[in-house]
Amino acid sequence: MAKALIIGAGGVAQVVVHKCCQNPDVFEEICIASRTKSKCDALKEKLDGGKTKIQTAQVDADKTEEVIELIKQFGPDIVINVALPYQDLTIMDACLATGVDYLDTANYEPLDTAKFEYKWQWAYRERFEKAGITALLGSGFDPGVTGVFCAYAQKHYFDEIHTIDILDANGGDHGYPFATNFNPEINIREITANGRYWEKGEFVETPPLSIKKVYDFEGIGEKDIYLLYHEELESLALNIKGIQKIRFWMTFSQNYLTHLKVLENVGMTSIEPIVYEGREIVPLQFLKALLPDPASLGPRTKGKTNIGCVIQGVKDGQPRTYYVYNMCDHQEAYKEVGSQAISYTTGVPAVIGAMMILKGLWKKPGVFNIEEFDPDPFMEQLNKQGLPWHESFEPVLLD
Amino acid sequence: MAKALIIGAGGVAQVVVHKCCQNPDVFEEICIASRTKSKCDALKEKLDGGKTKIQTAQVDADKTEEVIELIKQFGPDIVINVALPYQDLTIMDACLATGVDYLDTANYEPLDTAKFEYKWQWAYRERFEKAGITALLGSGFDPGVTGVFCAYAQKHYFDEIHTIDILDANGGDHGYPFATNFNPEINIREITANGRYWEKGEFVETPPLSIKKVYDFEGIGEKDIYLLYHEELESLALNIKGIQKIRFWMTFSQNYLTHLKVLENVGMTSIEPIVYEGREIVPLQFLKALLPDPASLGPRTKGKTNIGCVIQGVKDGQPRTYYVYNMCDHQEAYKEVGSQAISYTTGVPAVIGAMMILKGLWKKPGVFNIEEFDPDPFMEQLNKQGLPWHESFEPVLLD
Numbered sequence: 098m099a100k101a102l103i104i105g106a107g108g109v110a111q112v113v114v115h116k117c118c119q120n121p122d123v124f125e126e127i128c129i130a131s132r133t134k135s136k137c138d139a140l141k142e143k144l145d146g147g148k149t150k151i152q153t154a155q156v157d158a159d160k161t162e163e164v165i166e167l168i169k170q171f172g173p174d175i176v177i178n179v180a181l182p183y184q185d186l187t188i189m190d191a192c193l194a195t196g197v198d199y200l201d202t203a204n205y206e207p208l209d210t211a212k213f214e215y216k217w218q219w220a221y222r223e224r225f226e227k228a229g230i231t232a233l234l235g236s237g238f239d240p241g242v243t244g245v246f247c248a249y250a251q252k253h254y255f256d257e258i259h260t261i262d263i264l265d266a267n268g269g270d271h272g273y274p275f276a277t278n279f280n281p282e283i284n285i286r287e288i289t290a291n292g293r294y295w296e297k298g299e300f301v302e303t304p305p306l307s308i309k310k311v312y313d314f315e316g317i318g319e320k321d322i323y324l325l326y327h328e329e330l331e332s333l334a335l336n337i338k339g340i341q342k343i344r345f346w347m348t349f350s351q352n353y354l355t356h357l358k359v360l361e362n363v364g365m366t367s368i369e370p371i372v373y374e375g376r377e378i379v380p381l382q383f384l385k386a387l388l389p390d391p392a393s394l395g396p397r398t399k400g401k402t403n404i405g406c407v408i409q410g411v412k413d414g415q416p417r418t419y420y421v422y423n424m425c426d427h428q429e430a431y432k433e434v435g436s437q438a439i440s441y442t443t444g445v446p447a448v449i450g451a452m453m454i455l456k457g458l459w460k461k462p463g464v465f466n467i468e469e470f471d472p473d474p475f476m477e478q479l480n481k482q483g484l485p486w487h488e489s490f491e492p493v494l495l496d
Numbered sequence: 497m498a499k500a501l502i503i504g505a506g507g508v509a510q511v512v513v514h515k516c517c518q519n520p521d522v523f524e525e526i527c528i529a530s531r532t533k534s535k536c537d538a539l540k541e542k543l544d545g546g547k548t549k550i551q552t553a554q555v556d557a558d559k560t561e562e563v564i565e566l567i568k569q570f571g572p573d574i575v576i577n578v579a580l581p582y583q584d585l586t587i588m589d590a591c592l593a594t595g596v597d598y599l600d601t602a603n604y605e606p607l608d609t610a611k612f613e614y615k616w617q618w619a620y621r622e623r624f625e626k627a628g629i630t631a632l633l634g635s636g637f638d639p640g641v642t643g644v645f646c647a648y649a650q651k652h653y654f655d656e657i658h659t660i661d662i663l664d665a666n667g668g669d670h671g672y673p674f675a676t677n678f679n680p681e682i683n684i685r686e687i688t689a690n691g692r693y694w695e696k697g698e699f700v701e702t703p704p705l706s707i708k709k710v711y712d713f714e715g716i717g718e719k720d721i722y723l724l725y726h727e728e729l730e731s732l733a734l735n736i737k738g739i740q741k742i743r744f745w746m747t748f749s750q751n752y753l754t755h756l757k758v759l760e761n762v763g764m765t766s767i768e769p770i771v772y773e774g775r776e777i778v779p780l781q782f783l784k785a786l787l788p789d790p791a792s793l794g795p796r797t798k799g800k801t802n803i804g805c806v807i808q809g810v811k812d813g814q815p816r817t818y819y820v821y822n823m824c825d826h827q828e829a830y831k832e833v834g835s836q837a838i839s840y841t842t843g844v845p846a847v848i849g850a851m852m853i854l855k856g857l858w859k860k861p862g863v864f865n866i867e868e869f870d871p872d873p874f875m876e877q878l879n880k881q882g883l884p885w886h887e888s889f890e891p892v893l894l895d
Binding site: 374 | 762770772775777785786787
């Protein structure tokens with residue numbers, strides 16, 4: 098029986114709150130806090146009346162002092178950070194100051210450099226160790242479940258893993274000619290950034306979207322997949338012993354890429370303000386205002402996501418292949434928690450990660466990536482909490 | 497020796513002013529007038545020192561009284577209207593009030609309906625007749641030279657014309673991924689409007705860009721052409737006796753259409769304001785601010801335009817085909833007059849039309865479309881004034 102402070106009130110937070118309330122044996126009491134308290138109150142109103150007690154609070158997570166104050170008031174056993182990645186460090190600082198465990202779903206990035214790197218958060222290792230508290234980094238789906246999948250494969254099926262291909266497919270259709278699932282700024286940045294994969298001890302850079310394949314996904318069908326960099330590559334390259342190659346692949350439709358390319362061509366994705374009628378306007382911000390609100394996509398989105406890992410290696414001297422994946426249905430997710438699969442697949446693993454720490458299963462002083470823990474209890478919870486996984490020992494491989 | 501009042505100071509006006517100054521035997525004195533006098537002064541500065549005397553003036557052509565006042569002051573023999581089509585009627589009213597001949601390059605359209613129709617200007621016929629003055633409508637390239645081409649074919653090569661296909665190709669490349677040659681609002685409206693062609697006594701509507709063919713243009717090569725409505729179809733259908741079918745075709749690249757479609761999809765071409773940070777912003781206006789300034793395209797644009805008419809009919813009881821066209825080089829036009837071919841092909845015919853009236857060749861009381869006059873002296877001037885034409889009696893036909 099524990100208390101969790103949830104920072105954030107967006108789509109993922111909504112899933113986290115629902116799932117906490119579905120597990121009152123673990124989450125006795127939660128506090129939902131964000132910059133806009135009315136959003137927290139709206140969530141509380143939806144879910145009040147169950148066994149889990151719900152509080153709300155206003156907090157500016159950019160300000161460590163405010164987070165410390167709130168932690169002191171509420172007294173949580175863990176802080177579940179589902180706010181913006183820019184706020185990871187201020188919240189970690191507050192956890193250090195108050196001796197409370199910490200969990201997030203995406204690694205810290207400074208506002209100005211747009212670099213996905215763990216170095217800023219790994220720099221907290223010693224301080225968390227000394228404080229005797231746990232920080233679990235990247236407990237969403239990818240990063241998150243993908244790391245658990247790799248650790249599970251390592252533990253049960255391989256003596257040595259040589260190749261990991263993480264495949265992230267979204268077969269959802271929202272019926273608009275163009276819209277983005279979440280913050281379009283992040284979508285656009287992912288796509289316009291160089292690709293990067295890990296091979297033989299170093300990262301290899303590739304031009305944006307220059308490596309494309311087609312993969313046939315269960316529950317979705319054939320999709321174009323593109324090699325991207327994704328943050329879990331950095332930790333998996335260190336934590337999976339003997340690994341030779343790790344790549345991350347994501348589906349994008351030709352239609353989506355065409356829209357993005359055109360918007361880039363005309364300057365609509367730029368974050369440099371232009372002066373329009375005497376006032377500075379950031380084109381990307383104006384585009385956001387024109388596009389459908391990501392929150393409005395939930396009720397309209399049909400189809401499934403399919404995210405998993407295709408793994409190659411050896412067991413008992415024999416080559417072995419293994420594919421472990423989850424399929425999540427957008428409409429079913431929306432029916433259950435009011436958010437579609439993109440938020441669902443991120444929020445549920447955050448709650449499972451918190452459970453692991455609160456139950457003492459993953460309670461260890463320091464700062465950790467998810468694949469550093471025993472995957473078995475997490476894999477068990479995935480099946481119980483709405484993200485059942487499937488496995489195959491004869492998957493189609495990527496050359 | 498005559499005096500011309502030129503209303504407008506954009507790309508076409510720049511061509512008109514240059515060409516008037518190249519023909520000081522006809523244009524003894526000109527006055528360049530527009531809302532922004534500094535633009536007129538800049539043009540004057542460029543061209544001062546030749547035989548043609550140049551004045552400038554500030555005028556709001558929306559206000560008939562202001563135009564009347566200016567005509568009284570300057571005392572022109574003709575008003576060359578290369579301002580906005582919204583201003584045709586106020587300028588015609590001023591010509592009526594002062595007894596001065598009138599010429600324009602595009603038909604009047606009310607600001608709110610976006611309909612290309614001659615009815616508003618044709619309604620002035622009786623008043624111009626009674627005033628003893630001439631109004632020449634649509635003396636650009638298309639409308640304009642295309643009508644002269646048809647009249648020329650009719651006069652010299654056909655007993656009866658059955659089919660006219662007007663082909664407007666722009667092979668220009670400005671090197672930007674996307675930009676529009678002139679006001680993007682007009683570009684976008686042309687493309688998103690229904691197509692329309694004239695067949696057997698009536699107009700047939702087609703969905704936007706639904707009829708596409710490929711045509712091999714001299715000087716340009718193979719291009720996609722799309723059936724559009726264009727204003728000269730309305731007058732040619734009445735003025736070419738025995739005509740059974742008239743169509744207008746324009747080239748658009750797949751790249752251009754893709755950009756336009758995407759911008760439409762995300763709402764960037766909308767003229768409905770949205771509220772952004774507390775202020776109303778029209779998305780299309782914001783897009784204009786982002787796109788390269790159409791005026792900046794001139795120096796960068798390479799390649800040619802090719803505009804002409806493919807005509808089918810009978811002569812002496814035998815079927816006959818005829819193709820008459822002009823090719824205009826963007827860079828040569830820019831070198832000569834500081835505007836590329838799109839403006840050049842509109843401005844030169846305006847000056848030739850004015851010559852026809854000022855020389856008394858086309859001086860007739862009333863309101864006329866260009867194909868109603870003897871085409872021969874106009875065709876002769878096209879060759880002299882920089883728009884030489886070519887003809888073929890075995891053109892590739894459009895089915």
